[in-house]
Amino acid sequence: MGVSCEWLPNHGYRREGVDLANTTADIRVAYVANLARLELDEASCALFQRQLETVVEYVRQIGELNLDGIEPTSHGQPVYNVFRADEVRPGLSHDRVLANAPAKMGEEFKVPRIVE
């Protein structure tokens, strides 16, 4: 899985993220639902659209602050390097793994055929 890098040699990567100042409630619920493989009817889309716009509007208030020189934070606490030793531990038994599968085929999970 490649990171969708734009080929900009020596310019690093385009930073993706929500640009709060320019978010004019640009949430397209129907599109995101499609990406997330959620089936929403039009009424639900309209409802979620209104609700999410309110949420974004609320979060946008952070844009009113002067945030110069403050790095984006991905975690609230200064904790780093939580590692695990490279030691094998038993996983789940085969029967338990497939017990919850909606459909199975032999030892594999059965899914709709998605192939070119």
Place this chain on the structure above:
Amino acid sequence: MNYLPSVGLEVHVQLKTNTKMFCGCTTAYGAPPNTQVCPVCLGYPGAMPVMNVAAIRLTVLSGLMLGCRIGAHSKFDRKSYFYPDMPKNYQITQYDQPLCLGGGLVIELGGQTKLIRLTRIHLEEDVGKSTHYAGCSGVDFNRAGVPLMEIVTEPDISSADEAVAFLLALKQTLLYAGVSECNLEEGNLRCDVNISVRPEGTGKLGTKAEIKNMNTFKGVQAALKYEVARQIRCVAGGGRVVQETLRWDPDLGETFSMRSKEDAHDYRYFPEPDLLPVVLADAQIEAWRATLPERPAERRARFMHVYGLPAYDAGVLTAERGVADFFEATARLCGNGKAASNWIMTDVMRLLGESGRSVTQCALTPEVLAELILLVERRTINLPTAKGLLPELFEQAGRPAELVATRGLGQVGGEDEIGRLVEQALAANPRVVQDFLAGKQAAAQALVGQVMKLSRGKADPQMAGRLVAERLAARQGGAAVS
């Protein structure tokens, strides 16, 4: 108009770890489907990932080997991706703060060297394996969550041959570093190929297309040749290259658009809340750096300089780290790099090739080979005898000196003894002697052969050759006088 291709690679390398990236499931290859899985790698709700420190270390080692900077602050992100092989519906990867940045690898092609710059190296998890049947697909998650290191190059590669040269050099470097088995059959090394073409003289890169998931170097080469030609035809004919994901069909020899992945590109990256950032202390990085081996190119140069080997020989001996280590140990033990090189490049390589084994899988050790070389050098045995012993020493452990003693293989000694054998050979083969005296030079070799036979192969062939020549010359002189 001439068109120039610009090619960038994203190489996925499976790291040599015992366990997966975020859970303790084994990474062993070839187990029955879905027997190496747990709630974490199956993406069960509430299961928490924990980073495998070995995967971090191996990625940093790779970065150091390839001249990268190690990121001061590195983090993991979620990449939304809906596909049956992805149980969580997102892949944990690194978006904007990878472990390694920059770096590069020098390739050699047709006597020219060229630097291929790297953009970055990041760490991510592999997905499951799909098998497609008539009306459905089956998924095996044994591979899901296995650590994958992704090495991204700048679009510095300008031909299919350069791409293959880069992949070979990369594989060699990673094998030297011991970070991956680099076994192509087991899918340890896969790559995505980004290709664009532009008219010569323009600086701006053309629109790129990406060929996904190539798992053989031959495939990369063929797909690149095809795709570059296709794009040039398209642009030269006034068309435009469409940015798309392609699949290479090796049977048809063509690339095809993968339409099902069209809207899969909107990955909606965001920081992985379940994993804390990685901040490596300089002391830690330096401690890991201290464990790095010499790079292949440096070692090749040193072999030429220290052991006086030709460039070609040094290249062959350093192609694999195991062989280079074996050579160097042998050379040190016997004190003769040239002899060690000759033995390894001919007889040992042949035995390795025939047996399909690596240098660490045979009984022959540098100690044994060095002893054999010294036995020849000290004229205890002759070269043919030594070569005759090698296959046996390759198959099972043994000391050459003991074999020589117990089997009486020692060289037949002094000039007197060999001189007697020469007289015997000359007396027994008057016609051959006549032939020589009549001007047939090759007859002398036949007589040396007879001497070797009389000594049961134990005479020093050089001494036998010299003595035969001397005795024949004496007779020639005598014949001329009479």
